[in-house]
Amino acid sequence: MYAIKGGKIITMDEAGIIEGGIILIEGALIKLVSQEAEIPDGYTVIEAGGKYITPGFIDSHTHLGLEEEIYRVEGDDVNETSDPITPQLQAVDGINFMDLGFKDALRGGVTRAMAMPGSANILGGQAVFLKTLAENLSGMIYKNPWGLKAALGENPKRVYTAQKKTPQTRMASASLLREALYTAARNLEKTELGAQEEYRQSAIFKVLRREMPLLMHVHRADDILTALRIKDEFNIDLLIQHGTEAVLVADELVKRNVPVFLGPLLVNRAKVEMKEVAFKNARLLAERGVEFSFITDHPVIPIEHLRVSAALSVRAGLDEDLALQAITSRPAKFLGVDGELGSIRAGKWADLVIFDGHPFDFRSSVEYVMVDGKLWRDQIE
Structure with missing residues (x-):
């Protein structure tokens, strides 16, 4: 049991900012957040006077543990390019839970991260x-x-053109995605399926039933408009990943209430489709009513610099409170875990x-970090 005493508590909740408050943690949960409270016996007190206390940051798009920084073939399990x-x-089967990136995440205040192919x-x-x-290592799975x-756009084209296989155009990429969704939709109507077919399509079934979203690069x-057309055609939940030019189609995103996991921003223009990358994009999306959170795409940007991306967006005109939301309460909301994470409130996980x-x-x-x-x-050596 811990008691965090003093400091400026940025709750990211209805309580706002609490100056010099008390947070009581019992087990894995926050028990109490208060301006004034007695600290019961048995609590280990952490003195936080003069410091800032925030919810744990959430990076909602990474390749943490899948694409290790110091390894090449040995530590690269992020893309299965045979098909x-x-x-x-399942990304979980490729995660190295001893990856150095996990400690880097803690150094940057990131307590939860989405890792994906x-x-x-x-x-x-x-x-x-x-x-x-x-x-323990298995306990790191949330x-x-x-x-x-x-994924749509340049990456599938580049990979499979090199193999002289489809898709080699944006048309073929969209067609393959539609075909996979259409075939799975037809198979949902069948009473019996072959074991291999059912196994390969089980995740698509969940997308079609809206039990899980499509995370669209x-x-x-x-390409964003193509993704939105496919969302409409199959009535699925969609989360835009990266969204470098999302501001150009902001009205379409707002109309469908589709958020953007924005980033990576602290990068060069690595390819043609990233030519509009800029920290001002966060402010422009906010002005047009598009909801977003920040991502690092680790290891593209080291995960510990999630807050740096948010800070530089503030320098480019984004509201400071909104920037904090975009690495705490907003990703929690988009990922459907805002009842558990994203703000400092009694009953939530103690992140x-x-x-x-x-x-x-x-x-x-x-x-x-908790x-x-x-x-x-x-422990700085």
Whole structure:
């Protein structure tokens, strides 16, 4: 049991900012958040006077544990490029829970991360929602599976043109996705299926039943519109991943209430479809009413710099509170876990970060991180 005493508690909840408050943690949950409270006997007190306390950050699009930074073939399990349609794959089976990126995440205040297959395939496999700290390795799995990864645009074209296989055009990419959804929709009507067919299509069945969303990798405006057409045709839940040119089709996104997992932003223009990447994009989306959260696409941007992307977007005109929402309460909402995470409130999981300064100040460091009530402190050697 822990008691965090003092500090500026940025709750990201109705309570707003509590100056010099008390947070009581019992087991994995927040028991109490208050301006004034007695600390019962038996609690370990963490003195946080003069510090900032935030909810744990959530990075909703990474390849954490799947694409390791210091390895090549040995640590690269992010893309199965033998077939453009592989919905049966599960990212959890490729995760190295000892990946250095998990400790980097903690150093940046990231307590939960979505890890997913890459964007080589039209359907790449199923994502897994992870904790960045747990008592044991299997305990780092928070929710699995969570969403089916899909991709349109340059990446599938580049990969399969090199293999002299389809898809080699945007038309073929969209056609393959439609075909996979259409075939699964027809098979849903059948009373009996072959075991292999049922296994390969089980994740698509969940998308069609709206039991999990399609996590759609798209950068360019025309690819976003294709994704939205397919959403309409099959009446599925869609989450836009990257959305570099999303501002150009903001009205279409707002009309369908489709959010954007925006990023990576702290990058160069690595390919043609990223030519409009800019920190101002977050402000422009906000002005047009599009809901979004920030992502790193780790290891494209190291996961510890999630808050840096948010801070630089504030410098480009984004409201500071909205930027904090975009790495806490908003991804929790989009991922359907806002009843458990994303703000500091009694009854939620104890995912908390204590900074020695404002989290958007580049000079600030993480002093403590808590995930499900488990405390971590960076031991600087």
